[in-house]
Amino acid sequence: MRSTRPATWLVPLALVSALTLSACSNDSSDDKGGGGLGGSGGGETYKIAFQGPLSGDNAQLGINEVNGVQLAIDQANESGDLDFTLELVKADDQGSPEQAPTAAAQVLQDEAVLGVIGPSFSGATKAIGATYGDAGLSFISPSATNPTLSEQGFPTFHRIVPSDNVEGSQAADLFAAKGYKKVVVIDDLSDYGKGVADELQKGLEAKGVAVQRIGVDAKTTDYGSTATQVASAGADALFYGGYDAQAGLLAQALKAANFTGDKYTGNGGKSSVFTDGAGDAGDGWFFTCGCSDATVAPEAKEFSKAYQEAFNSPPSTYSPEAFDAANAMIEAIKTAAEDGAPTRDSVEKAVDGLDYKGITTSVKFDDNGEVDASAQTVNLFVQENGQIKLLGNIKDQA
Amino acid sequence: MNQRLNLPDWAGRAVACLFGSVVLAMMVGPQQGSQNDYGVGFRQAVLNPRIFYFLLIGVLVFFAITYQDVVRRYASRPGVRPLVAGLLVLLASYFLMRWYDPLGNNAKFAGLADAVASTSGLAPLAKAFFGWLWWVSLVVLVVGIFVAIARRLRALGWAMAGLAVVVGVVALVAHAAAADAGGGIDHSYGAPTALVGYLVLAGAGVLAARSRSETAATREFVERVMAFRPGLPLVLMGLLLGVLALVSATWFAPQQANATLVDTSSLFSGSDASGLSEAFLGWLGYVLFVVVLLAGAAAVWTRNRVVGYVAAGLAAVTILIVLVTLHDISATATEAGYPGADGPWRDLGTGGWLLSIAVFSIGAGAFVAARRAHRPAGADEARGTVTGRLHQAGASTTVLSLALFGIGLALFYPPTATTFWQQALVTDIGVYVLLAIGLNVVIGWAGLLDLGYIAFYALGSYTTAYLTGSLPVQPPSWLQLSPLWAIPVAIAVCLVAGVLLGAPTLRLRGDYLAIVTLGFGEIIRIVAVNNPGNITNGPRGVESAVPHPVIDLGFLRIQWGGNQLQYWYLLLVLLAILIFFFYRLEGSRLGRAWAAVREDEVAAQATGVNTTRVKLLAFAIGASTSGLAGVFFASDIGYFNPQNFILNNSILIVAYVVFGGMGSLTGAIAGAAVLTWLPNFLRDQVPSEDRVMWIGAVLVIMMIFRPQGLIPAKRREAELTGLAGHDPSVRPAVQAVPASEGV
Amino acid sequence: MSEFLNFLMLGLTRGSMYALIALGYTLVYGVLQLINFAHSEVFMAGAFGSFLVVHLVVGEGEGLGGFEQLLVTLLGLVAGAISGAVVAFVLERVAYRPLRRRGAPKLAFLISAIGASFFLSQLFGKLFNRLGNNQFPDYLHKGEVLWTPFGARIKLLQVVIIISAVLLMIFLDRLVSGTKLGRGIRATAEDAPTAALMGVDIDRTISRTFIIGGALAGAAGFLFGYAFVFSNTMGFIPGIKAFAAAVLGGIGNIRGAMIGGLLLGVAENLIPTAPWVGGDAWIGQEWTDVVAFVLLILILVFRPTGILGERLGRAA
Known part of the structure; x- marks a missing residue:
């Protein structure tokens, strides 16, 4: 008999018991639906699915969003003006097109799912848009910004964020109007960051503004050399296409490197994670965002507070958007439920006909699933004394 | 350290067991830490009455180890193994598996039992089963069979076996009654698995009653x-x-x-x-x-x-x-x-x-x-062997x-299967099985540690996208191909890439080769992200969907894309071809040369093996398999982006191969299948965010208890256990083969 | 010139942290001939451990005097080193020793370590948080410029990091070349069976090697976490880079790891910016890793055992 390290016996037994226990704890914490074996789509429990990255490299973004959705659903259930109970189904796609079809299949096999919030990423959206379309299942993405998504002909696609084109080109107009001669455009090599940065660069070059591009992987933590490079480039302004945590680090590094130009970032960078992370280095940063003021409006403040209470952390990038998307979906299910039991088809119709005022935007979709042009404005924000405040429509800011 | 402090062995063991149970407590449950309060996750996990359950587990394990001689003596009795196996199967059935799909989140046994409890008009037997019979019978059976084994009570053994069969059938019938009442399509396997578990228990009972020997x-x-x-x-x-x-x-x-x-x-x-x-x-x-x-x-x-x-x-x-x-x-x-x-x-x-x-x-x-x-000639006359x-x-x-x-x-x-599992079977499991059998050639057979294997997969995928006109750069019109015709091109491209990478680097040994291949993998991915000359469309992924393949022979037209099953059968064909090819390859001159290089490169060279050429061939063959997987993946999924080709995936494929059993074709398939199945299975069991943690734990445990992998190659197994394995007819002297120095 | 100095300082800062991590890889490789893939999580554990202690002691870290700052820094280093050492010790006990007892093939260790790496990183994520932006209290005012030779901006933080790293490396070098434990480590690296015959307790030596490597990585975790941010996945990239650095210097070679780490850190900062070319970058920063890996591959092709060669015994 080969001798075995005694302590190693512990592990498989422990694992088995752990699996068993975890199964118990998950089950017992689940909220049980109505009586009977009403699983065949009937009964009074409807489900909203969230599809996005909950594990893997991009998990943070997905967790931000799923928390927003969870909050919306919990609030709706507690409010008492629903005739039905809502449940959340989480489908993890790791943000990758490869995993997206499996996650979509997980969503689709649950007959009670009436609508989907997600996918978070454009690549995943492209991979499953047709599948959801075939099933007639409405989906609202809180963060997929690739401009080509609305041209793919996905019948049930919607998103409540403007595409990269809108954000990038309007920022380019602003920069040209402000008279910048040279702009450094940094992106985080992600789908979103690079998309916005590309659009911005195109717009700026068309207007004769010199552009220097720098790409820094989103997993970078050391922005020292990037900042030093920016400081020595002699640019009037900088735009960072990427997400909040990284933008906060960049802000700190830029301050340390003594960069004096104007600093901008987009929708992805505008959150309290940025303000917390950057500290006073974030003062003076501008944000272009296709969203209304999410810090002043009372509902928005309530949202921040409730989110903080529920998840022990401040809302981060795309949490408010996901919250809006979920509320819009709930609204649509309510509308659909007015004429009998809601189905996927009736919910899809209701989503198309929505006119709902959220905390980041008015949710009203055009035929392609984009937020209707009438409701879509890009606003400029600025951080002052650790607070983000609204300056107004970006077109009036020159 | 222990010796100097004169700590007795059992004290260290006790600390280890209790520490293990605390770690387990942290792993299990929905708690999640927070930036505002770094201690909250710990408090929810550990400072909570449930910690006593975990400590109890730790204490039990401690006693099991401390008195392992006693435990082992009982564990080797005939019937104990089936008893444990049956118990595990039943626990899995009751706590991990789905019993009734239409209930969605609550589809496991507990959910169905709740639903049954609140339904009127069901047969009393079904109600009883879901209410109390299931756990009472389980406890009675396990205790009864154990007593029958320990005290050698034959009658009890038979009785328990009979009871087990009856309860198993009751489980099936009760489930059928419940499912009938609920309606809807049910693909779940909980009830049949329970039946299997009860049958295994019955087997244990029979063994307890019938067996006359002392050890199993x-x-x-x-x-x-x-x-x-x-x-x-x-x-x-x-x-x-x-x-x-x-x-x-x-x-x-x-x-x-x-x-x-x-x-x-x-x-x-x-x-x-x-x-x-x-x-x-x-x-x-x-x-x-x-x-x-x-x-x-x-x-x-x-x-x-x-x-x-x-x-x-x-x-x-x-x-x-x-x-x-x-x-x-x-x-x-x-x-x-x-x-x-x-x-x-x-x-x-x-x-x-x-x-x-x-x-x-x-x-x-x-x-x-x-x-x-x-029958084997002479088997009858030579009774001795x-x-x-x-x-x-x-x-x-x-x-x-x-x-x-x-x-x-x-x-x-x-x-x-459900559409979910069909999807998972093709895009998660199938593709990675293809990749694993390719990497098995490089790692398992030739003994070259390749941490950038995913790069060839990327090359295959992008080649397909190029040839089908899905990238910003269009191929010349005569080169526009259906994905199936892209297969030879992708294989050729990966073959060339494999040779180009391998030729200068293959003289490096193990870990140096690992970092070089890792670098190569990252280079390919970063190039795809950075998109020089707008070839790859950058992080956005391919520009338009890669079309589904079509076979059009006039009289016969097969158009893929309707559902995943079509791809499954395509995959089976590809797998069959590859397995046949690799199976032949393993025993060929080249395969033996790989084994020689893996075991001792210097000796192989001395006996006339052209090591560079042999290693290069392994690299190229592995690479082209990966390219083939890339073609399959690209045409199945339509859209992909560089995100699919991150370093982590390379590492995972290595894990699949080793987990399955290095150098064994069936092992590689089994390893990839199990480890790609697991995360999908865990979707129902743990919070999605924690799945990677559990997979990590499974990897460590597997390597501790079965370092040779699930289904090790015969040659590899010999390295660990001696040539004869468990065959007692081989003389002990032959079994004493030293452990290898190979990878 | 000022630009060059700026980038050089940035490079040395990052490089010294790489070197500290790389030392762990190299030490373990020396005694076991194995790459410890879970080493990056030891580094991560150091950051979390030291954060908990530092946060407990200084709160938000406002208004500390110079001496207190020094004390807190030392405290952070020690706390990081202890957490790293503990995790490394447990890691060796759970993921390595049982496999050694069974004479497992080399790749089984690799997979076991990879599994442990997944496990640790996600367990810390579950226990603390999975956000990517945890920050230490800024008790040192890390942006503060210390002095400006030739117009370059040398920061206090950079000096602290480089000095700490250099001290740790000198300490390690003395430890390995001058003490009984160090002799044991070198003997084990040279020829484990013979060393065992000479009375070296191999198990204990290996365990202590893990502890030393873990302590260094944990201290690096503190420095890294304080300088930038820390998270449960922070280990992955520095881990890979440090692995590359260790290989570059000649894996198993202690001074090789130091040189490799510094070289890689400096190269990463100088490659994309290339201040000597003047003004604009000659190659985008997004290509840094490509250039670094190509250089690594080239160096290995021409010097297959790294810059200083392999032997632990020889160099120390």
Whole structure:
């Protein structure tokens, strides 16, 4: 008999018991639906699915969003003006097109799912848009910004964020109007960051503004050399296409490197994670965002507070958007439920006909699933004394 | 350190066990840490009454280790292993598996039990089972069988075996009653698994009652069974499944109309379905099944080669007729506008497929019997070595039987799975199985640690995208190809890339090669992200969807893309070709040269192996397999972006190969299948965010207890256990082969 | 010139942290001939451990005097080193020793370590949080410029990091070349069976090697976490880079790891910016890793055992 390290016996037994226990704890914490074996789509429990990255490299973004959705659903259930109970189904796609079809299949096999919030990423959206379309299942993405998504002909696609084109080109107009001669455009090599940065660069070059591009992987933590490079480039302004945590680090590094130009970032960078992370280095940063003021409006403040209470952390990038998307979906299910039991088809119709005022935007979709042009404005924000405040429509800011 | 402090052994062990239980407490549960309060996760996990459960586990483990001699003495009694196995199966069934799909989140046993409790009008037996019978019976059985084994109480053993069978059947019946009350399509396996668990327990009871020996000899027992009449287990399995299929399974199920074979027959009598189908549904099906069964049984019993092949042929014809019928009824129903019918091959229940598996299994049994028709020469006269030979014959029959049954499952099981599992089977499991068998050549056979394997996969995918015009750069019009025609090109590209990378770097040893390949993998991914000259469309992924492949031969047109099953069968074809090719390769001159290089490069060179060329070939063959997987992946999924080719995936594929058993083709397949299945299985078990953590734990535990992997290659196993393995007929001196220095 | 100095300082800062991590890889490789893939999580554990202690002691870290700052820094280093050492010790006990007892093939260790790496990183994520932006209290005012030779901006933080790293490396070098434990480590690296015959307790030596490597990585975790941010996945990239650095210097070679780490850190900062070319970058920063890996591959092709060669015994 080969001798075995005694302590190693512990592990498989422990694992088995752990699996068993975890199964118990998950089950017992689940909220049980109505009586009977009403699983065949009937009964009074409807489900909203969230599809996005909950594990893997991009998990943070997905967790931000799923928390927003969870909050919306919990609030709706507690409010008492629903005739039905809502449940959340989480489908993890790791943000990758490869995993997206499996996650979509997980969503689709649950007959009670009436609508989907997600996918978070454009690549995943492209991979499953047709599948959801075939099933007639409405989906609202809180963060997929690739401009080509609305041209793919996905019948049930919607998103409540403007595409990269809108954000990038309007920022380019602003920069040209402000008279910048040279702009450094940094992106985080992600789908979103690079998309916005590309659009911005195109717009700026068309207007004769010199552009220097720098790409820094989103997993970078050391922005020292990037900042030093920016400081020595002699640019009037900088735009960072990427997400909040990284933008906060960049802000700190830029301050340390003594960069004096104007600093901008987009929708992805505008959150309290940025303000917390950057500290006073974030003062003076501008944000272009296709969203209304999410810090002043009372509902928005309530949202921040409730989110903080529920998840022990401040809302981060795309949490408010996901919250809006979920509320819009709930609204649509309510509308659909007015004429009998809601189905996927009736919910899809209701989503198309929505006119709902959220905390980041008015949710009203055009035929392609984009937020209707009438409701879509890009606003400029600025951080002052650790607070983000609204300056107004970006077109009036020159 | 222990010695200096003079800590007794048991103290260290106790600390380790308690520490382990605290770690376990942190792993289990929905708690999640927070930036505002870094201690909150810890408090929720550990400073909580439930910690006592975990500590209890730790204490139990501590005693199990401390008194392991006692434990081991009991554990080696006949019947204990099946008892533990049955208990584990039952626990898995009750706590991990789904019992009734339509309940969604609550589809596990507890959810169904709650639903049953709040439903009136169910049979009292079902209510009792879901209410209390399930756990009472489990406790009674486990305790009873254990006592029967420990105290050698024969009567109790028999009684418990009988009880186990009864409870198992009750489980099945209760589930059927509940599912009937609920309606809807149920693909769950909880109840059948419970039945299996109870049957295993019954086996333990029988063993306790019958066995006269002091220690268990599981392996010998299995071999004796297999060698008694080769193929018999397969035929019995076929009988069981076939009866299930013909009597109770659903054959046609649009809109939850779960029609069994009899119902389906009456449904289609007088319809436009062909005469053959109607006959099959009406009477031919039963007749054919009985005929095949009789022929198979005869072949197995008489060990007559001719009868065996005839039975296998009959089985093949029967399967063909089943398939024709299935196609016919689904197509007819759609044409006739039956509500809910979606088209050919849709809306079929499990029945037809189950019957196919059953018939295939019987045919396979007959085939095995035919193959084993001649008993090994001289086995009878040389009684002295009969154990050794028995071992050999039994083992290879077991392997052949399992392999054939696996093929049957692979062919006919997937159509009965849910769309989710079909999707997972192709895009998660299938693709990575392809990659794993390719990497097995590089790591398992040639012993080269490649941490950038995913790069070739990326090359294959992007090549496909280029050739089908899905990238910003368009190929010249004469080069625009359907994805299937991209296969040779992608293979060629990866072959060249493999050689280009390998030629300068392959003289590096193990870990240096690892970092170089890792670098190569990252370079390919970063190039794809950075998108020089707008070739790859950067992080946005391919510009337009890669089209699905089409085969158009005029008379026959196959268009992929309708559902994942089509890709599954394409994948099976690819896998079959590759497995055949690699199987031949392993034993070839080249394969032996790889083994030589892996074991001792200097010695291999001294004996005249051109090591550079041999290693280069391994690299190139591995790379081209990866390229093939890339083509398959790209055309299946349509869209992909550089995100799919991150370093983590390279590392994971290495883990699959090692987990399965390095250098073993079946091992690589099994490893990839298990480890890609696991995260999808865990979707139902733990918070999504925690899945990676559990997979990490599984990897560590597996490597601690079975470092050679699930199904190790014979040669590798010899390195760990000595040449003979468990074969007692080989002299001990031969077993003392030193552990290898190889990778 | 000022630009060059700026980038050089940035490079040395990052490089010294790489070197500290790389030392762990190299030490373990020396005694076991194995790459410890879970080493990056030891580094991560150091950051979390030191954060908990530092946060407990200084809160938000406002208004500390110079001496207190020094004390807190030392405290952070020690706390990081202890957490790293503990995790490394447990890691060796759970993921390595049982495999050694069974004579497992080399790749089994690799997979076990990879599994442990997944496990640790996600367990810390579950226990603390999975956000990517945890920050230490800024008790040192890390942006503060210390002095400006030739117009370059040398920061206090950079000086602290480089000095700490250099001290730790000198300490390690003395430890390995001058003490009984160090002799044991070198003997084990040279020829484990013979060392065992000479009375070296191999198990204990290996365990202590893990502890030393873990302590260095944990201290690096503190420095890294304080300088930038820390998270449960922070280990992955520095881990890979440090692995590359160790290989570059000649894996198993202690001074090689130091040189490799510094070289890689400096190269990463100088490659994309190339201040000597003047003004604009000659190649985008997004290509840094490509250039670094190509250089690594080239160096290995021409010097297959790294810059200083392999032997632990020889160099120390």
